[in-house]
Amino acid sequence: MKNAWPILTVVISLLAIWYAGAVWMNAQWVRDQAARAGTTVTVSQLFIGTMNLDRPVLPAPHQVVMELWKTVVDTSITSKRSLVYHAWVTLSATLLGFAIGTTAGVLLAVGIVHNRAMDMSVMPWAIASQTIPILAIAPMVIVVMSAIGITGIVPKAMISAYLSFFPVVVGMVKGLRSPDAMQTDLLRTYNASATQTLWRLRWPASMPYFFTSLKVGVAAALVGAIVGELPTGAVAGLGARLLAGSYYGQTVQIWSALVMAALVAAALVGIIGVVQRATLKRMGMSR
Amino acid sequence: MKDTLQGMEPVIEAKGLGLTxxxxxxxxQALTGVNLSISKGEFVSFIGPSGCGKTTFLRAIAALEMPTEGELRVNGMSADEARRARAYGYVFQxxxxxxxxxxxxxxxxxxEIMGFSNTEQEVRVRKVxxxxxxxxxxxxxxxxxxxxxxxxASIARALAFDADILLMDEPFGALDEIVRDRLNEELLKLWARTGKTIGFVTHSIPEAVYLSTRIVVMSPRPGRITDVIESPLPRERPLEIRDTPExxxxxxxxxxxxxxxxxxxx
Incomplete structure (x- = not known):
C-alpha cells in the first residue's frame, strides 16, 4: 500500500494535465461553433463542450475509456469492431516475431561470444540494421514478401523480429561474457569444453541480462507489428485501427487503440517480469 | 619397481623456468630462472611480496599461464597435458x-564435467x-x-575428483585471522588424511611456516626464488607449535x- 500513493499521485497529475490539454485544444472548435450559431459561450459551457466532441482534437480521458468499454466489453470479440479482436491480430504477430527475434538474438550472441570472426563482423551490422528507420523498411518487407507469396502474419512478424533481436543480441553478449576470469579459469582447470562452459557457466550467468533484454525486445516487437500494419492498409490489427482512425478523423478511436497497445505492452513486460522473478528465485539468484 | 620409486619421483619439476x-x-618478467622440484606428498608454500610471481608460478603449474622459457613437468607430463588429464584441483583466492x-x-x-555417474557423484559429494x-x-x-x-566448499570442490595435486592461491587471504587459523588446522588434517601434494601461495609468514614441509621464498622484479627452507617441524602440528623456538x-x-x-x- 505504501507504493500506491506515489503511483496514484502521478496518475492523477497525468489525468489533470490531459483534461487541461483537452479543454485547451478543443476550445477553438467550440467557440467557432458558437460563433457560427451566433451565440456566445460561458466558461462552463465551453468546458462541458470540449469534453464530449465527436471528433475532438484531443479526446478527454473519459471519452477514451468509454470507447474502450464499448469496443472491448460491449462488443463480441469475434466482431471486426472489437478492439480485443484487433489487439489479438497484432499480438499474434508480435509473439511470433518476438520468438523469432529472441531466438535469432540468442544464437547470434552465442556465435559472437564463441567465434572471433563473428565477434568482429556481426555487431556493426546489427547496429547498422537498427539505424535504418523501421518505417522505411517495413513497406519493402511487406511488398517483397507478398511478391513471393508470403502474406498475413509472417511479414509483420518479420518486422517485429527485426526490431526485437537487437536488444537480445546486445544483452546476451554482455550476459554470456559476464562470468569473470576466475570462473572461466576454474572450468579450464577441469578441462571443460566450450559447450560445457556455455551450459554450465555462461548461460546461467546471463539469465538476469536475458530477461532484461526480453523486456526491451517484447516492447520493440509490439511496435514492429503495429508499424507493419500501417503501410499495407491492413484491415485488422491495432495498426489498422490507427490508420482507419486517422483517415476518418476518429481521434477517439486512435487514442483507444494507442491505450490498448500500451496495455498490451505493459501486460507483456509484466508477464516477463513474473517469469524472471520465478526463474531467478528458483535459481537461487534472488534472495 | 615403480611403487618403490614413487615416493622419490618429482610430481612437479621446474628447470630454468621463465615467464615474460x-x-x-x-x-x-614475471618469473625468471626458477628451479624447483616437488615430491609426492609435500606441502610447499610460496611466499613473497606482491609481484614476486608466486601466483604466476602456481598458474603456470596449472597451465593457466604458458612459460616462455625453461621446462615444467607435472606428473611427468607437460603442464598442459597434466591439465587435460585433470591432475590437479585448484582453489582460487x-x-x-x-x-x-x-x-x-x-x-x-x-x-558433471568429467562425466562421473550420478550415483558416483552423490557418493563423492557426500564424502568431500x-x-x-x-x-x-x-x-x-x-x-x-x-x-x-x-x-x-570450494576446497571440497577441488578435492571431489581425486586429483593428487592441490594448488591453492591465497585461499584464506580474504578471511579473518580466527577463521584462518581454524581452516589452517583443518587443511593440515585434510592433507594428513589424503596424502595429497599441495602447492600453497600466501603472503602470511605464520601461515606458510605453520602449514609447510618446505617454504619457497620469492622476490619481485624479476620474480625469482631467493630461498628454499626445509621445515624442521614435525608433520603433526597443533596450533600451539607456533610458540615454539623451532x-x-x-x-x-x-x-x-x-x-x-x-x-x-x-
Missing part, C-alpha cells in the same frame, strides 16, 4: 561458487563435504554460508629471506 608477459608498457547452484551442486560441477566439515549444508545456496564456509626460528629465516629480496629496492 607482453604488456603495452613493454615486456614484464575467492570461493567463486556459482550462486545458482547449491553447495552440493557446486561440488558436483567438476564431476564431510571431509571439509560441511555435511548437512549441501542443500544451501552459497549466499546462505559465511565466507569461511564458502571457501571450505617455529620462531623458521619464521625468522623466512622474514630475513623476504627482507634480503627487498633490500635493494628501498
Amino acid at each position: 608477459f607482453q604488456t603495452n608498457d613493454g615486456p614484464v 575467492a570461493a567463486g561458487l556459482y550462486p545458482w547452484r547449491t553447495i552440493a551442486g557446486n561440488v558436483k560441477l567438476p564431476l 563435504l564431510e571431509l571439509v566439515d560441511l555435511s548437512g549444508f549441501g542443500g544451501k545456496f552459497p549466499w546462505q554460508l559465511s565466507g569461511g564456509m564458502q571457501q571450505r 617455529f620462531i626460528a623458521v619464521a625468522h629465516r623466512v622474514r630475513e629471506g623476504l627482507r634480503a629480496g627487498h633490500s635493494y629496492e628501498v
Whole structure:
C-alpha cells in the first residue's frame, strides 16, 4: 500500500494535465461553433463542450475509456469492431516475431561470444540494421514478401523480429561474457569444453541480462507489428485501427487503440517480469 | 619397481623456468630462472611480496599461464597435458561458487564435467563435504554460508575428483585471522588424511611456516626464488607449535629471506 500513493499521485497529475490539454485544444472548435450559431459561450459551457466532441482534437480521458468499454466489453470479440479482436491480430504477430527475434538474438550472441570472426563482423551490422528507420523498411518487407507469396502474419512478424533481436543480441553478449576470469579459469582447470562452459557457466550467468533484454525486445516487437500494419492498409490489427482512425478523423478511436497497445505492452513486460522473478528465485539468484 | 620409486619421483619439476608477459608498457618478467622440484606428498608454500610471481608460478603449474622459457613437468607430463588429464584441483583466492547452484551442486560441477555417474557423484559429494566439515549444508545456496564456509566448499570442490595435486592461491587471504587459523588446522588434517601434494601461495609468514614441509621464498622484479627452507617441524602440528623456538626460528629465516629480496629496492 505504501507504493500506491506515489503511483496514484502521478496518475492523477497525468489525468489533470490531459483534461487541461483537452479543454485547451478543443476550445477553438467550440467557440467557432458558437460563433457560427451566433451565440456566445460561458466558461462552463465551453468546458462541458470540449469534453464530449465527436471528433475532438484531443479526446478527454473519459471519452477514451468509454470507447474502450464499448469496443472491448460491449462488443463480441469475434466482431471486426472489437478492439480485443484487433489487439489479438497484432499480438499474434508480435509473439511470433518476438520468438523469432529472441531466438535469432540468442544464437547470434552465442556465435559472437564463441567465434572471433563473428565477434568482429556481426555487431556493426546489427547496429547498422537498427539505424535504418523501421518505417522505411517495413513497406519493402511487406511488398517483397507478398511478391513471393508470403502474406498475413509472417511479414509483420518479420518486422517485429527485426526490431526485437537487437536488444537480445546486445544483452546476451554482455550476459554470456559476464562470468569473470576466475570462473572461466576454474572450468579450464577441469578441462571443460566450450559447450560445457556455455551450459554450465555462461548461460546461467546471463539469465538476469536475458530477461532484461526480453523486456526491451517484447516492447520493440509490439511496435514492429503495429508499424507493419500501417503501410499495407491492413484491415485488422491495432495498426489498422490507427490508420482507419486517422483517415476518418476518429481521434477517439486512435487514442483507444494507442491505450490498448500500451496495455498490451505493459501486460507483456509484466508477464516477463513474473517469469524472471520465478526463474531467478528458483535459481537461487534472488534472495 | 615403480611403487618403490614413487615416493622419490618429482610430481612437479621446474628447470630454468621463465615467464615474460607482453604488456603495452613493454615486456614484464614475471618469473625468471626458477628451479624447483616437488615430491609426492609435500606441502610447499610460496611466499613473497606482491609481484614476486608466486601466483604466476602456481598458474603456470596449472597451465593457466604458458612459460616462455625453461621446462615444467607435472606428473611427468607437460603442464598442459597434466591439465587435460585433470591432475590437479585448484582453489582460487575467492570461493567463486556459482550462486545458482547449491553447495552440493557446486561440488558436483567438476564431476558433471568429467562425466562421473550420478550415483558416483552423490557418493563423492557426500564424502568431500564431510571431509571439509560441511555435511548437512549441501542443500544451501552459497549466499546462505559465511565466507569461511564458502571457501571450505570450494576446497571440497577441488578435492571431489581425486586429483593428487592441490594448488591453492591465497585461499584464506580474504578471511579473518580466527577463521584462518581454524581452516589452517583443518587443511593440515585434510592433507594428513589424503596424502595429497599441495602447492600453497600466501603472503602470511605464520601461515606458510605453520602449514609447510618446505617454504619457497620469492622476490619481485624479476620474480625469482631467493630461498628454499626445509621445515624442521614435525608433520603433526597443533596450533600451539607456533610458540615454539623451532617455529620462531623458521619464521625468522623466512622474514630475513623476504627482507634480503627487498633490500635493494628501498
